[in-house]
Amino acid sequence: MTYAIYRRGAPHRPSITHDNGFLDKFARRAPTTEDRMNYARWRAKLELGESIQGVPGVPHNNLPDALAAYRHFLDGSGSDRTFGYERYVANDPSGQVTLQSAMVEAMGAAYDIHTLLYSGADGVFQFTGTAIACGGTNSYFPYPKTENWQKAIGAHQIWISGDVKAKWNAPANGADFEMTFVLHAEDRYNFNPGAADIATGIPDSDNGIFEITGLAKQYMNYSTLERHVSWTGKPAAGFNVSMVPWLRQMQPSDNRRARNRI
Numbered sequence: 001m002t003y004a005i006y007r008r009g010a011p012h013r014p015s016i017t018h019d020n021g022f023l024d025k026f027a028r029r030a031p032t033t034e035d036r037m038n039y040a041r042w043r044a045k046l047e048l049g050e051s052i053q054g055v056p057g058v059p060h061n062n063l064p065d066a067l068a069a070y071r072h073f074l075d076g077s078g079s080d081r082t083f084g085y086e087r088y089v090a091n092d093p094s095g096q097v098t099l100q101s102a103m104v105e106a107m108g109a110a111y112d113i114h115t116l117l118y119s120g121a122d123g124v125f126q127f128t129g130t131a132i133a134c135g136g137t138n139s140y141f142p143y144p145k146t147e148n149w150q151k152a153i154g155a156h157q158i159w160i161s162g163d164v165k166a167k168w169n170a171p172a173n174g175a176d177f178e179m180t181f182v183l184h185a186e187d188r189y190n191f192n193p194g195a196a197d198i199a200t201g202i203p204d205s206d207n208g209i210f211e212i213t214g215l216a217k218q219y220m221n222y223s224t225l226e227r228h229v230s231w232t233g234k235p236a237a238g239f240n241v242s243m244v245p246w247l248r249q250m251q252p253s254d255n256r257r258a259r260n261r262i
Helices: 033-051 064-075 085-091 093-117 147-152 205-213
Strands: 006-008 123-129 132-134 156-169 174-189 219-232 240-242
Touching: 006 093, 033 064, 033 205, 064 147, 064 174, 064 205, 064 219, 085 093, 085 147, 085 219, 093 123, 093 132, 093 156, 093 174, 093 219
Parallel strands: none
Antiparallel strands: 006 123, 123 156, 132 156, 156 174, 174 219, 219 240
16 A cells, blocks of 8 residues: 555656745734844854754754754745755654655555556556655654754655666566655745744744744755665565665755864
């Protein structure tokens, strides 16, 4: 069983709707003097947070991805940003669960399409799927576990595409599959009315006001992750995975301090 719906064809971004945070509920307005003072305080908090990263024994000392995402928000350009899903799956237990589930999902899509269109024969094809929500009630695609990634992306959407070569293996009564699949991830970074930060309890309204006044701007986060998988027959627990990055994934380049980019 797959959670998304797949079809044969080239990668195609599915229809995904993102909320607009506080802008869905409140009209834009010009900032007041108090708003500007609060904005300055939050920029100071960002600078302080960046200065304590990696300092032993200090609370909130491992938030490199979260702080980079927040800096992009406060800088106010609203431009799209690329983040590292490889870092998410390497450093967050929920990211690891999501990757494992995405691999099984992609294998299921490849198997189903081959069975439907190429049963008993070789086949070479691409596939693309609908969106999967990460962070809801589906335990196979859970909400980020660590504070760093709860703040950096939180609940987000993924979709999966793949390139498949299937060679019929008569003795095994199934095909030998070689597949390269891509996990496409996206998230709109903003704050939401009535919500609060999980780790600190700070209400989203503290930062949502910056969206309303234009002092900061929501933006889109995008990332991709690629793996090569091989297996025979119907997907099972046993399969081989390659294209796993062997180099350490660097911290976000938009961290201001050099040591927070290493």
